Amino acid sequence: MSTTEIVWKHFHDTIMEDISKAGGEDLIRIASQLKRTIIPKDRIDSVIATWIKRCKELGLEDIDLGVPASLLRQKEIAEAKAAGYKG
DSSP: OOOOOOOOOOHHHHHHHHHHHHHHEEEEHHHHHHHHOOOOTTHHOOOOOOOHHHHHHTTTTOOOOHHHHHHHHHHHHHHHHHTTTTO
16 A cells, blocks of 8 residues: 655645646636735735736736735735734
């Protein structure tokens, strides 16, 4: 009997891998996930860079589906909370 080792990854690492391999329809699904999932603030820039790179590779640089703006907003909120803002 053989055993297969499961390699566990953080969601943001898995999603960046998925983005890198995604086609257009996959990006629509991933965009929906990203806009409703909390990404660690120190990983947001990497996710955005991966997103933009893949969109450019597919010729979709003008169609970002709101992902960069949504994640940047999430990062702003996280940074404000870390600085003590309660609102």
